[in-house]
Amino acid sequence: MKRTIKVDYLARVEGEGALTIELVDGRAESVKLRIFEPPRFFEAFLRGRAASEAPDITARICGICPVAYQMSACHAIEAALGVTLPESLRALRRLLYAGEWIQSHALHVFMLHAPDFLGYEDALAMAKDHAELVKQGLFVKQAGNAILRVLGGREVHPINVKVGGFYRLPRVDELAPLLPTLERARETMEAALGTFAGLPFPDFERDYEFVALRHASDYPFSEGRIVSSAGLDIAVADYDAHFVEEQVPHSTALHARLRARGAYLCGPLSRLNLNFDRLRERARASADAIGFEVPCKNPFKGLLARGIELVQALDEACAIVAAYQAAGPASVEVPRAAGTGHGATEAPRGLLYHRYVIDETGAIEAAQIVPPTSQNQRSMEEDLSELAPKLASLPHAEATWLAEQSIRNYDPCISCSTHFLKLKLVESGNA
């Protein structure tokens, strides 16, 4: 029996994509996550622009994770020019990144993904029966907004980041008032995690190669080596020697793969599996309290990984705000020189790699940007292939629900989503 599951427009994801699964006798004959959003040519129009402009230009790639783009760009350019930041500025960058994780993860966990598990079409419908959960989500998200507003200059597309640091340091009396809100958000998240742990997670595991940054002491935001569960351990500058992006006919987004082994997984589950020993005490306690064990190979439990990372980000934000003294310059001097630099940071959805070649005038000669969704596309499709027997056994509506839920495990960022879902089922007789 041949059966086609087709979702013309994926909802509750970031961007424009569709899904087609062809099932033959309970196997997946083909799985295509079709991304039809037009290519945006950022790498091309960065050429000739000043390297100092890259953080603000690339931030416009995404309204959900602009800080990730700013951080990867800054780290790559600073690597090219031999610039290092003092600990005080490093802490503020971690605070800004924590703010973005809080915004992005809270939106996804509470508003976009939880409805899948609780059986609601969307968060509005879910709010009628689970008002407290939605209130918790909005409160946690607003704690992230507050960090972006005070330190970044505004909630979306922050304007205070520059190569070498910040344009302006916040005053202590601007940052300190955030602490009570952040502490309450941390407690809210710790409680919500207990609720999330009771959700009905599908019984499904895969043997992924997990890929994430790993830092000498901290849970990774912006620094560290690129490591994997299969033993990869490389400097960021060696990314292109081990990873490659390829075109596929059904998607305008490039597909990345490990040159040696193919598909891999990046994002919260990978970060947690590879950096569990780097969690802060409260985040570790939250994970222990819900019995979360690593390695976790169930992609649906990415929701729990995001929840634990929310506690981690909120706890670190509390610590940085509490210790903040507004000492030292807002930025370090950045020389004008030629060079090539590589930067990889952990966007909410996973590894975000940038590479820039800069000429002696300070202009960008070449740019390369590999976002996490490109890196996870193969794994998304392979998940659905492995889910095929389960999908084939379910009524059509339930199969579609599970397929979409599986895609949303990745919080995919295609960009600018609207809600429209139309399903076509083609039964074409015996194969």
Next chain:
Amino acid sequence: MRVIGIGQSFAGDDGVGPAVIERLSSGVPQGVELVLAREPSELIDLLAYPGTVVVVDAVLDPGRAGRVRVLELAEVEPVPSLSSHGLGVAQAIELCRTLYPRAVTPDLVVLAIGIDPPARHGSGLSPEVARGAVEAADWVRRRAFE
């Protein structure tokens, strides 16, 4: 009365909501609070208010740029679902009524100012929409004196 401006000042006529707030900031009757909603989810908290709430926003109204319409809640068409880009005005209103049924304002008005689809980025309003901003600000002042 709380007046909430919504919009993006860097997207031409879409910035008419903030422009009305700016115009009103030169002088409004006592008891009128002017607010900018910088992020859609902020609207939920701002709608939890015991008095009149006026939401000032641009609406696509091709060929009728600058037309000011006073919409009651029932006239604001809800959008089916949440995307990852957050909430629309109608969704925020619906969500606020669901989450805070007792706290949500009993008197909500959406002051909708027509714009043509934005064709460019950049600050500043077209002459038609600038006239609509003046009319909208005058409407708020009259309403505040009632």
